[in-house]
Amino acid sequence: MLTTELSDADISALRANKERLARDLHHSCQWGSGIRWGNDPTETGMQRLALSDEDREVRDWFVQTMKNLKCQITVDEMGNIFAVKPGRRTDVPATFIGSHLDTQPTGGRYDGILGVLAGVEALKRMDELGLETEGGVGVVNWTNEEGARFPMSMVSSGVWAECIPLSKAHDLKEVPTVASLPSAASAPETMKAALERIGYLGDVPCSYKSIPMAAHFELHIEQGPHLISAGQRVGVVTAVQAYRWFRLEITGRDTHTGTTAFEHRADALYAFAQMMVRAREVAAAKGCLASVGIIEAAPGSVNTVPGRVSFSLDIRGPETALVAEVEDELRSAFDEIAAAEGAGIGKPCQVKWTLDFDSPAIKFHEDCIDCVQESALAVVADAPVADTKALVRPIMSGAGHDSVFASKRVPTSMIFVPCRDGVSHHPEEFCSEDDCATGASVILQAVVRYDRRRFK
Amino acid sequence: MLTTELSDADISALRANKERLARDLHHSCQWGSGIRWGNDPTETGMQRLALSDEDREVRDWFVQTMKNLKCQITVDEMGNIFAVKPGRRTDVPATFIGSHLDTQPTGGRYDGILGVLAGVEALKRMDELGLETEGGVGVVNWTNEEGARFPMSMVSSGVWAECIPLSKAHDLKEVPTVASLPSAASAPETMKAALERIGYLGDVPCSYKSIPMAAHFELHIEQGPHLISAGQRVGVVTAVQAYRWFRLEITGRDTHTGTTAFEHRADALYAFAQMMVRAREVAAAKGCLASVGIIEAAPGSVNTVPGRVSFSLDIRGPETALVAEVEDELRSAFDEIAAAEGAGIGKPCQVKWTLDFDSPAIKFHEDCIDCVQESALAVVADAPVADTKALVRPIMSGAGHDSVFASKRVPTSMIFVPCRDGVSHHPEEFCSEDDCATGASVILQAVVRYDRRRFK
Incomplete structure (x- = not known):
């Protein structure tokens, strides 16, 4: 049956297979399963760093699974894997469902993984229903979305969007804190070397020009507490907050802890401590966030x-301008803090900022948002509550996603489902089978609706 | 000539050879020379971690040098090297000059090294003068005084004093931050394995009972600004401040920086930042010091x-009771800080303290202090100032030294000389050739005076 032949009621009745989705998801989590937090076999976190051996294994599984669904596989120079089930028309690009299979060092089973597995489930469901789309439908696994092993998040969708140069991405070196994990090689590896090592350095150029898309849809856990707190089922993501990542270095002076009075110190770590306290004050006052994830103090x-401290600073806010304001205030505040520490010996601390990543606020595409909104309302319509519409809300994403870069080149939007306590980047990150299936049903319908809309 | 045959004027005229001392000191610094800060060949710091290959090389040189001076060499189970020039009487223990040849990862050329080299110079001077003591005179190089590679400072004098069990010392593992330096092995090594590897695991029991001493004198740079600021030449060390070293662990919760509001966080690093700021306030109010040298944040x-932070905390003060008061206040303050961070999600941070080292305040021995005082006044007597006595002052040591443990078993005292800006544990740590020689002259005289006093 062709999507164009379906009635609105047919589309609204489309559902993912909840049990199969859960089974496939946990099956894929055998590669890189991490810290255990419960007794059930599925109650562990994940540690599947990008381009690790575990990542290779889950990629192999993904490729084989998609081949079984008669998909065509393309691997590009960043190791992105595009699996496309051709549609009736072969002269147009496919509509994609995309996310990532890599995780944080102490991550969970849903962030990214649910997005890719929902794509797999959507294609399985369409296959068993004999549903043929006009344009093709694809699933893409983007490489190193987390930026945990190679310190640039969403780097491979960034290269695809031609927002990040290929050479810069290939030259990224794995970060020491992650390199020191048992699963990583002992010497820091570049991203290109890691791609080669696991056999996923493809020869197709990584670009939206070589691998075009009609649209990009992404299902993700919310990673925040709004849906779960409100008892809502689906977030229709309309925008992504702005953020900037910095690396800062404070230079003071190494001296003896036992013999150096406070007024004779230029203690880089004490300066850091004051800076971190200040950062939260300044960010909170503007409704923004400021966070430090990495710190190293030498010697x-x-x-x-x-005498030397380096740390990461992650500033986020609903508007690009607000993030810039927080940055400006912190630059002044940090300079003041540094100038005071060591002033007593005429050798004040100094602080140097390096911008690693700048992601302005993003607005998603109206057409995609509409498809998600309609699909979400259809999927929750059979919920046993009076006002099912209240189970769906528009929402802004606090985190970056591959959809940010996708949205720079093609119509894009996202779907959020609730996660327990709003927690992610943690082994106990959890999304119920019902919520996973709701999200997968929404993305299945959204892709079908978008296909109809394209060729109407 | 016997020391007992010398007149007071003869003793007061004894001087170290300034040029030879400087030459020997910098010669010994070829092994492990570190970060360059000036153009002169001697203007580098040191990175000679305990039991590294560089430490082995300088030990070999020390042993050969002392053998050339007809010293008897004993190496004990902790790798402490005792080199004794026998005196006229062989039925009594020797008087020792002791310090250490290991350094901090970014240390300088004087901390510890000057103390051992002053001993070498004293024996060279006595040898060329044909001066024979009643009891023997020895020089001891104590292993791993810094506690930088193996995380327990003064550990080997501590074993010798039977204050630290041998097995505990042997089992110490090198710390990761230091292990990751290029000069260290890639896998953390135990102290015993390191002793074996460099050939300095001796078979003589490490104990004051097996290797007795008559007294222990130590020359050291001040590592503080008092002498240099006041233009004084010699500090007669009467006491050592109390200190305690702790390892603290904060447990919070890993969550996503972009999607977790401040009130939903249990940010272990933010808790740390507040704790470090508070620690300085509390310590300063009591005339004490509190310092953090090591920090690690995971993931x-x-x-x-x-969600996890571990850090070192070093509390020092002039009295043991004051250090305990600071500790008590900080335990309460840290608990409060931890309880507040994460309270919003009902999962507050928790903080755990482990005491690694406890060194009560020490008073040195009157006889040794007297010998140092008389010698210091004699050495500075020819200075071109009106009141040479003002060039000498009693002083308290802020840092721990091997003399702390020595003092628990034998009469002990120390001599301080000025260092530039009061800086130590830094590559630019510096003590002038004149000041080095002044200190060496004082310790030479002090040992001779002590020998006369013993057998008077």
């Missing part, structure tokens, strides 16, 4: 005042 | 709020 000896 | 990803 690293109990009885030496650290 | 260590730009966009994950750290």
Whole structure:
């Protein structure tokens, strides 16, 4: 049956197979399963760093699964895997469902993984229904979305969108804190070397020009508490907040902890401590976020005042301009803090900022948002509550996603489903089978609706 | 000539050879020379971690040098090297000059090294003068005084004093921050394995009972600004401040930096930042010091709020009771800080303290202090100032030294000389040739005076 032949009621009745989705998802989590938090075999976190051996194994499974669904597989120079089930028309690009299979070092089973597995389930469901689309439908696994092993998040969708140069991405080196994990090689590896090592350095150029898309849809856990707190089922993502990532270095002076009075110190770590406290104050006052995830202090000896500290700073906010305001205030505040620490010896601390990543606020595409909105309302319509519409809400994404870069080149939007306590990037990250299936049903319908809309 | 045959004027005229001392000191610094800060060949710091290959090389040189001076060499189970020039009487223990040849990862050329080299110079001077003591005179190089590579400072004098069990010391593992330096092995090594590897695991029991001493004198740079600021030449060390070293662990919750509001976080690193700011306030109010030298935050990803932080805390003060008061206040304050961070989600941070080292305040021995005082006044007597006595002052040590443990078993005291800006544990740590020689002259005289006093 062709999508164009379906009635609105037919489309609204489309559902993912909840049990199969859960089974496939946990099956795929055998590669890289992490810290255990419960007794059930599925109650562990994940540690599947990008381009690790575990990542290779899940990629192999993904490729084989998609081949079984008669998909055509393309691997590009960033190791992105595009699996396309051709439609009736072969002269147009496919509509994609995309996300990522890599995780944080102490991540969970849903962030990214649910997005890819929902794509797999959508194609399985369409296959068993004998549903043929006009344009093709594809699933894409984007490489190193987390930026945990290679320190640039969404780097491979960024290269595809031609927003990040290929060479810069290929040259990224795995970060030391992650390199020191048992699963990583002992010497820091570049991203290109890692792609080669696991056999996923493809020869197709990584570009929206070589691998075009009609649209990009992504299902993701919310990673925040709004849906779960309100008892809502689906977030229709309309926008993504702005964020900037910095690396900062504070230079002070190494001295002896036992013999150096406070007023004779230029303690880089004490300066850091004040900066981190200040960062939260300033960000909170503007409705933004400021976070430090990585810190290193040198030389690293109990009885030496650290003379060098480097740390990451992640500033986020609903508007690009607000993030810039927080940055400006913090630059002044940090300079003041640094100037005061060491002033007593005429050798104040100094602080240097390096911008690693800048992602302005994003608005998603109206057509895609509409398809998601209609699909979400259709999927929750059979819920046993009086006002099912209240189970769906428009929402802004706090985190970056591959959809950010996709949206720069093609119509894009996202679907959020609730996760327990709003927690992610944590082994206990959890999304119920019902919520996973709701999200997968919404993305299945959204892709079908978008296909109809394209060729109407 | 016997020391007992010398006149007071003869003793007061004894001087170290300034040029030879400087030459020997910098010669010994070829092994492990570190970060360059000036153009002169001697203007580098040191990175000679305990039991590294560089430490082995300088030990070999020390042993050969002392053998050339007809010293008897004993190496004990902790790799402490005792080199004794026998005196006229062989039925009594020797008087020792001791310090250490290991350094911090980013240390300088004087901390510890000057103390051992002053001992070498004293024996060279006595040898060329044909001066024979009643009891023997020895030089001891204590292993891993810094506690930088193996995280327990003064550990080997501590074993010798039977204050630290041998097995505990042997089992110490090198700390990761130091292990990751290029000069260290890639896998953390135990102290015993390291001793074996460099050939300095001796078979003589490490104990004051097996290797007795008559007294222990130590020359050291001040590592603080008092002497240099006041233009004084010699500090007669009467006491050592109390200190305690702790390892603290904060447990919070890993979550996503972009999607987790501040009130939903249990950010272990933010808790740390507040604790470090508070620690300085509390310590300063009591005339004490509190310092953090080591910090690690996990999982260590730009966009994950750290759920685990561990850090070192070094509290020092002039009295044992004051250090305990600071500790008590900080335990309460840290509990409050931890309880507030994460309260919004009912999962507050938790903080756990482990005491690694406890060194009560120490008073040195009157006889040794007297010998140092008389010698210091004699050495500075020819200075071109009106009141040479003002060039000498009693002083308290802020840092721990091997003399702390020595003092628990034998009469002990120390001599301080000025260092530039009061800086130590830093590559630019510097003590002038004149000041080095002044200190060496004082310790030479102090040992001779002590020998006369013993057998008077």
